[in-house]
Amino acid sequence: MSTRQTIALDAMGGDFGPDVVIPAAELARADLPGVHFAIFGDERRINPVLSRYPELCRVCTVHHTEKMIANDEKPSAAVRSGKDSSMRLAIEAVKNGDAGSVVSAGNTGALMAMSKLILKSLPGITRPAIASIFPTMRGKTLVLDLGANIACDAEILVQFAVLGSVYARVVMGIESPTVGILNVGSEDMKGHEQVRGAAAILSNVQFPGRYYGFVEGNDIAYGTVDVVVTDGFTGNVALKVAEGVAKMSSDYTKRALTSSPLAKLGALLAMPALKRLKKSLDPRFYNGGMFLGLDGVCIKSHGGMDEIGFANAIRVAAGLVENGFNRRVAYEIEQLMNQEAFISSVSAQAIS
Amino acid sequence: MSTRQTIALDAMGGDFGPDVVIPAAELARADLPGVHFAIFGDERRINPVLSRYPELCRVCTVHHTEKMIANDEKPSAAVRSGKDSSMRLAIEAVKNGDAGSVVSAGNTGALMAMSKLILKSLPGITRPAIASIFPTMRGKTLVLDLGANIACDAEILVQFAVLGSVYARVVMGIESPTVGILNVGSEDMKGHEQVRGAAAILSNVQFPGRYYGFVEGNDIAYGTVDVVVTDGFTGNVALKVAEGVAKMSSDYTKRALTSSPLAKLGALLAMPALKRLKKSLDPRFYNGGMFLGLDGVCIKSHGGMDEIGFANAIRVAAGLVENGFNRRVAYEIEQLMNQEAFISSVSAQAIS
Numbered sequence: 001m002s003t004r005q006t007i008a009l010d011a012m013g014g015d016f017g018p019d020v021v022i023p024a025a026e027l028a029r030a031d032l033p034g035v036h037f038a039i040f041g042d043e044r045r046i047n048p049v050l051s052r053y054p055e056l057c058r059v060c061t062v063h064h065t066e067k068m069i070a071n072d073e074k075p076s077a078a079v080r081s082g083k084d085s086s087m088r089l090a091i092e093a094v095k096n097g098d099a100g101s102v103v104s105a106g107n108t109g110a111l112m113a114m115s116k117l118i119l120k121s122l123p124g125i126t127r128p129a130i131a132s133i134f135p136t137m138r139g140k141t142l143v144l145d146l147g148a149n150i151a152c153d154a155e156i157l158v159q160f161a162v163l164g165s166v167y168a169r170v171v172m173g174i175e176s177p178t179v180g181i182l183n184v185g186s187e188d189m190k191g192h193e194q195v196r197g198a199a200a201i202l203s204n205v206q207f208p209g210r211y212y213g214f215v216e217g218n219d220i221a222y223g224t225v226d227v228v229v230t231d232g233f234t235g236n237v238a239l240k241v242a243e244g245v246a247k248m249s250s251d252y253t254k255r256a257l258t259s260s261p262l263a264k265l266g267a268l269l270a271m272p273a274l275k276r277l278k279k280s281l282d283p284r285f286y287n288g289g290m291f292l293g294l295d296g297v298c299i300k301s302h303g304g305m306d307e308i309g310f311a312n313a314i315r316v317a318a319g320l321v322e323n324g325f326n327r328r329v330a331y332e333i334e335q336l337m338n339q340e341a342f343i344s345s346v347s348a349q350a351i352s
Numbered sequence: 353m354s355t356r357q358t359i360a361l362d363a364m365g366g367d368f369g370p371d372v373v374i375p376a377a378e379l380a381r382a383d384l385p386g387v388h389f390a391i392f393g394d395e396r397r398i399n400p401v402l403s404r405y406p407e408l409c410r411v412c413t414v415h416h417t418e419k420m421i422a423n424d425e426k427p428s429a430a431v432r433s434g435k436d437s438s439m440r441l442a443i444e445a446v447k448n449g450d451a452g453s454v455v456s457a458g459n460t461g462a463l464m465a466m467s468k469l470i471l472k473s474l475p476g477i478t479r480p481a482i483a484s485i486f487p488t489m490r491g492k493t494l495v496l497d498l499g500a501n502i503a504c505d506a507e508i509l510v511q512f513a514v515l516g517s518v519y520a521r522v523v524m525g526i527e528s529p530t531v532g533i534l535n536v537g538s539e540d541m542k543g544h545e546q547v548r549g550a551a552a553i554l555s556n557v558q559f560p561g562r563y564y565g566f567v568e569g570n571d572i573a574y575g576t577v578d579v580v581v582t583d584g585f586t587g588n589v590a591l592k593v594a595e596g597v598a599k600m601s602s603d604y605t606k607r608a609l610t611s612s613p614l615a616k617l618g619a620l621l622a623m624p625a626l627k628r629l630k631k632s633l634d635p636r637f638y639n640g641g642m643f644l645g646l647d648g649v650c651i652k653s654h655g656g657m658d659e660i661g662f663a664n665a666i667r668v669a670a671g672l673v674e675n676g677f678n679r680r681v682a683y684e685i686e687q688l689m690n691q692e693a694f695i696s697s698v699s700a701q702a703i704s
Contacts, residue, residue: 074541137600147536150544184499184588189426192502192585217592221600233544234589236536237582240569241593248489248573249601256629257622266622270608273615277608 005034007317008090008099011041012068013106014303014310018042021105022049024310026056032318035059038099040086042066065089069110071303078110079117087111091118094296101297101317103288105310108300112148112291119296122326124333127152128293129160129232130300131167133286134242136223142167143220143228144292147236154197155346157181157229161202162332163292164227165209170323174226177208180215182230182238190214194231197349204341208332217241246281284309288316293329297321357386359669360442360451363393364420365458366655366662370394373457374401376662378408384670387411390451392438394418417441421462423655430462431469439463443470446648453649453669455640457662460652464500464643471648474678476685479504480645481512481584482652483519485638486594488575494519495572495580496644499588506549507698509533509581513554514684515644516579517561522675526578529560532567534582534590542566546583549701556693560684569593598633636661640668645681649673 011021018041025037037060039046046062067085069078082088087106093099095118104111112130121128131144142164145152152160161179168177181198183191188199191214202211212225217238220228230238257267267274279285287309289300297320301313320326336342363373370393377389389412391398398414419437421430434440439458445451447470456463464482473480483496494516497504504512513531520529533550535543540551543566554563564577569590572580582590609619619626639661641652649672653665672678688694 135600137603150536182589184502184585217589217594218596218599220593221596230589233536234586237534237569237586238589238593241572241590242569242597244570244573245594245597246601247570248487249598249605251489252629252633253601253605253626256625259625259628263622263625266618266620266625268618269621270615270618273608273611273618276611277604281604 010104023307027311028314075109075113138223157198177226180225183214288313362456375659379663380666427461427465490575509550529578532577535566640665
């Protein structure tokens with residue numbers, strides 16, 4: 001069996017550790033024939049859960065370690081002292097070729113810092129980004145960066161556009177994905193020099209998507225483009241504002257539908273429809289922050305997710321490996337960097 | 353009658369011009385005894401609408417001009433060539449003391465550029481900000497800046513904190529408002545130097561609010577603090593992401609509640625409750641982007657608002673004048689700038 005189909009799991013990350021990670025592996029196993037799991041963590045906590053799933057036992061190996069990264073540990077400290085931690089060993093399994101991907105629900109900053117250090121970036125990628133799928137009024141939109149890089153220059157934003165458009169092509173199956181840069185208005189003169197510089201480059205080069213132009217915050221929910229590119233500060237705020245407003249809307253609706261006996265009766269009749277709605281927006285099916293641009297596949301599951309959510313993150317990891325995402329990115333970045341238009345745009349901006 | 357109670361209205365701004373502005377003035381008039389309106393714009397379009405409201409005619413003066421600022425005009429062009437435009441004349445009425453405040457639904461960038469040029473900033477305020485009230489799960493939160501300033505250094509963010517906390521005290525009536533700085537995490541080391549610098553200053557000085565710490569995007573909808581401070585780029589994205597997600601949520605709910613005969617019957621029974629919900633989140637009651645920090649009161653109404661929304665923007669203008677908002681800001685900024693802790697924080701940051 002190819003080790004490409006081995007998925008390394010950090011069993012100790014997230015709020016629930018093996019109690020979520022092991023049942024999630026069992027759920028994902030059913031959809032991923034031929035997959036093998038390399039599970040890293042404390043076998044005293046892993047084995048009792050694992051023993052409930054005899055089928056899963058046959059396709060997994062437990063690598064015992066007592067060390068783990070705490071949720072509140074600083075990334076720099078995790079890198080320094082996280083040797084032999086479940087997170088680090090899982091990442092190293094990818095580096096060593098013992099696994100094709102790694103999934104962790106642990107400390108995001110530590111996971112990013114360690115995977116950058118161990119896996120390194122793909123050739124031509126300055127900095128990896130965190131990407132995630134947002135549900136929209138028209139379908140789905142990939143947004144990146146969601147917090148890996150507080151500040152991003154024009155060239156880095158262009159690299160994100162390549163990462164996003166390759167993802168949209170090979171994983172979402174969109175032939176010619178549209179890419180927008182998040183800004184405070186759609187006119188050319190809007191925004192700071194980083195977004196204007198990235199717009200100038202993307203307007204002039206060939207890359208695996210079509211450059212749409214600037215988009216605004218509401219365009220994410222409207223589904224105006226397939227890929228939204230932004231720096232990690234703005235992207236993180238956008239992600240969390242969206243989560244907050246979605247929660248507020250559903251809370252307000254719930255309050256309204258329980259505010260009177262008549263409303264309660266109405267809600268009861270509409271329950272099947274409301275349940276379908278809830279399912280279609282269920283954050284568990286959008287779980288899996290993808291660290292794109294690393295020379296290896298690393299997926300971050302939300303720390304508070306249950307097994308359904310974590311299983312989805314496992315499927316996302318398997319999908320990136322199966323679709324040869326990284327090979328394609330490496331190819332497209334090389335194509336980009338060889339273009340005269342790219343070289344002259346970037347050097348013109350460096351001078352100005 | 354004091355000219356403080358005169359409100360200058362740019363009748364030509366927004367998507368509907370006098371067809372919305374005049375009926376809005378009529379609506380607001382009823383709640384604002386003693387108010388006078390100075391209406392600027394094309395009398396051939398204003399007078400036919402005005403003639404329908406004999407009571408309003410008694411408390412208003414029409415100042416005719418045929419010039420107006422187009423919605424797509426660049427702010428710099430509007431400043432250069434906007435002399436005698438309805439927007440500019442309305443702002444000048446405040447400058448000349450003929451009005452206490454100005455309300456316009458016109459081009460936001462032009463309105464900000466012109467009012468900065470004509471009214472100037474309050475002493476001690478480097479740059480005015482656009483502020484607005486967001487509905488939250490706990491009540492209301494003021495967020496600023498929503499787009500006036502793409503980049504803001506630490507000292508400017510601190511000034512926004514003063515503007516926001518004075519607003520929360522004198523207009524929202526909150527004795528000791530909590531102020532948070534929008535960031536990508538709550539820990540001290542998160543974010544860029546501007547937010548960390550502002551946090552360092554606010555932790556050390558006395559100002560009219562209580563510094564809460566960093567807040568994240570979801571804290572806006574959760575209503576974690578009374579005032580959220582951010583730069584205009586991030587704030588504008590946050591505002592528009594929130595608008596987009598709110599629209600998506602309500603659209604999805606509507607679709608669910610019309611997806612089957614049973615759901616439709618349920619929705620019918622729950623209709624009064626759903627209508628109350630819709631009203632409580634009605635953007636028209638949150639209309640009125642406030643330009644805080646100017647030496648004069650200037651309110652921007654959303655361009656697509658109807659008369660109920662524009663009337664609310666008029667009430668916001670009247671409220672700022674009546675509560676002596678600007679006098680209080682000038683006092684508090686002076687208090688801040690005289691503090692040893694402020695002076696040493698700011699100069700330490702300037703050196704580093």
